[in-house]
Amino acid sequence: MSVILTTRIKNHIESSLQDLLFLKDTAGDLSKMYSRGLVAICLSGLSGQPYKNIVDFIIDGSKDNGIDGAFYDPARNKLYLVQAKWSAKGTGTIDTGEIRKFIAGVYDLLNEDWKKFNSRMGSISPQIAVGIRSDPQIVLVAAFNSENPISGECQSIIDDFLNENNGDAQEVVTFKSFNLRNLIRTIKSAKSGAKTDIDVNLLQWGDQKDPYYSVYGKVSCADIAEWHKEHEDLLFTENIRSALSDSEINAHIEETLINSPTEFWYLNNGITAIADSISRKPIGLGDQKDSSYWSVGNIKIVNGAQTTSSIARAYLKSPSEVKKGYVQIKIISLDKAPIDIANKITTATNTQNRVEPKDFLALEAVQDGIAEAFSAMGVQYCYRRGEKVRDKTKGLDVQELAMTIAICGENVASVVVAKRNAGSLTDPNGHYQKLFDRNIVAKDMWADVQKHRLASEAISNFMKDKTGRDEQLAVHGNRFIEHLMLRSGTKKINSIEVGKIHSELKNIIEENYKDCYLAVLFKNAKKCSAIREIYFKRI
Numbered sequence: 001m002s003v004i005l006t007t008r009i010k011n012h013i014e015s016s017l018q019d020l021l022f023l024k025d026t027a028g029d030l031s032k033m034y035s036r037g038l039v040a041i042c043l044s045g046l047s048g049q050p051y052k053n054i055v056d057f058i059i060d061g062s063k064d065n066g067i068d069g070a071f072y073d074p075a076r077n078k079l080y081l082v083q084a085k086w087s088a089k090g091t092g093t094i095d096t097g098e099i100r101k102f103i104a105g106v107y108d109l110l111n112e113d114w115k116k117f118n119s120r121m122g123s124i125s126p127q128i129a130v131g132i133r134s135d136p137q138i139v140l141v142a143a144f145n146s147e148n149p150i151s152g153e154c155q156s157i158i159d160d161f162l163n164e165n166n167g168d169a170q171e172v173v174t175f176k177s178f179n180l181r182n183l184i185r186t187i188k189s190a191k192s193g194a195k196t197d198i199d200v201n202l203l204q205w206g207d208q209k210d211p212y213y214s215v216y217g218k219v220s221c222a223d224i225a226e227w228h229k230e231h232e233d234l235l236f237t238e239n240i241r242s243a244l245s246d247s248e249i250n251a252h253i254e255e256t257l258i259n260s261p262t263e264f265w266y267l268n269n270g271i272t273a274i275a276d277s278i279s280r281k282p283i284g285l286g287d288q289k290d291s292s293y294w295s296v297g298n299i300k301i302v303n304g305a306q307t308t309s310s311i312a313r314a315y316l317k318s319p320s321e322v323k324k325g326y327v328q329i330k331i332i333s334l335d336k337a338p339i340d341i342a343n344k345i346t347t348a349t350n351t352q353n354r355v356e357p358k359d360f361l362a363l364e365a366v367q368d369g370i371a372e373a374f375s376a377m378g379v380q381y382c383y384r385r386g387e388k389v390r391d392k393t394k395g396l397d398v399q400e401l402a403m404t405i406a407i408c409g410e411n412v413a414s415v416v417v418a419k420r421n422a423g424s425l426t427d428p429n430g431h432y433q434k435l436f437d438r439n440i441v442a443k444d445m446w447a448d449v450q451k452h453r454l455a456s457e458a459i460s461n462f463m464k465d466k467t468g469r470d471e472q473l474a475v476h477g478n479r480f481i482e483h484l485m486l487r488s489g490t491k492k493i494n495s496i497e498v499g500k501i502h503s504e505l506k507n508i509i510e511e512n513y514k515d516c517y518l519a520v521l522f523k524n525a526k527k528c529s530a531i532r533e534i535y536f537k538r539i
Contacts, residue, residue: 013038020052025062035060039069042178042183045183046178059120063117070124072128077136079136081102081141085142092146093150099158144180148179201223205218213335214278218329221315225314254314257322280294362384399422405436407483451493470502480532512534
């Protein structure tokens with residue numbers, strides 16, 4: 001079967017990709033063409049982009065440094081790095097030498113050491129650099145036309161890399177094998193255009209016929225999980241964002257579904273989707289509204305990406321419990337709708353006012369007390385939704401206060417949270433309680449706010465002429481640099497002082513964490529604690 005499917009992939013590359021691929025350096029070596037074709041199919045399948053938008057990001061060839069493709073998706077803030085291996089017999093995967101070279105190349109790329117790459121990487125390096133500075137989710141991909149798994153030794157090398165660069169419950173880097181099954185599925189999608197067709201069983205359903213058709217009802221969470229397993233991020237290509245893997249809200253969704261699945265329908269806002277077509281299958285219960293089956297063509301979830309991905313993760317952990325849960329869904333057909341309706345629905349469903357965790361601070365007595373204390377000083381303090389600071393020289397909001405407390409405090413974990421998930425600082429179920437569990441002296445805190453503002457401005461000024469890893473250190477390490485400056489007791493809060501701290505941090509990191517991706521390093525409390533200890537011993 002692998003040989004037959006491999007032939008199908010070869011034919012597809014020859015008919016649909018050969019004219020798009022860069023082949024001037026192959027000297028007629030068809031294996032290189034097929035390998036680059038795998039990269040194109042892989043990146044297209046992962047990102048939902050057509051081949052013509054992908055081919056410039058294939059860098060396979062001399063001096064590719066182990067990376068055959070690199071593509072940054074700004075809409076979902078994902079950086080895909082691909083190594084591909086073509087097997088004429090359809091049985092081979094990636095070997096250990098190739099994986100080690102790939103991992104070394106990934107480190108060079110994340111450090112923006114572009115001189116180690118070829119000119120094709122050079123031409124796309126500005127786009128990749130933008131992605132690196134955006135603190136993306138990094139997806140390492142091994143693409144191969146085989147159904148066989150990668151070897152245990154290769155998996156061990158990958159696991160070591162993931163363990164080194166993920167930490168503190170945050171998944172910054174992931175790995176995916178894009179195998180024969182994924183390749184065939186992507187090719188089928190490319191040919192048919194129906195990338196995300198599903199069948200759905202709706203309970204207690206209803207429909208809306210005018211002005212355009214839609215159906216709604218309850219759907220099993222297990223079914224949602226199967227959709228995600230089959231189509232993954234292609235479900236979200238019409239959404240303003242993809243799933244957020246490290247969101248605390250997502251963690252709460254998973255917890256609810258696993259621990260209280262029968263309550264999930266009551267507690268969740270549901271999912272909104274659009275589709276090219278919706279048709280009822282003739283296996284429902286006649287005109288009854290209890291249950292009915294539907295064929296949905298090219299479904300795209302425009303609101304509910306976090307719910308969907310959380311359901312999928314919960315299903316992997318506890319399928320028996322997730323099967324007990326249901327979620328409300330609304331699917332709108334684009335078949336006879338206006339041409340711009342998809343954008344309107346996506347915009348509308350993602351711009352409604354929502355209750356955010358920090359909105360519950362309006363119920364906190366401690367926040368009332370802080371507001372009164374600041375007011376007595378003539379300082380406006382905003383902690384309710386809709387309140388705006390009228391004059392920044394005489395006011396602040398709860399997010400800025402929480403950030404200042406975190407940066408100026410002794411606890412490195414708070415500094416790391418400030419960088420990793422600033423929203424948690426004002427989330428009553430997050431890090432908030434650890435910051436506001438003591439008496440807040442308004443006069444002292446207002447002075448700290450002024451210092452923190454100066455520190456942030458100083459770092460911004462310092463970064464203006466920095467590039468490469470130096471810029472990354474200032475971008476990703478900004479909160480940590482602020483912390484070191486404000487905890488050092490210095491009266492000098494300016495870009496010169498930032499430069500001194502930056503230089504010393506650079507030395508410490510070079511000595512102890514030379515290859516570490518800086519975006520990950522400054523989100524790891526254990527490593528930041530060690531760096532701080534070394535820093536204060538040296539100054």
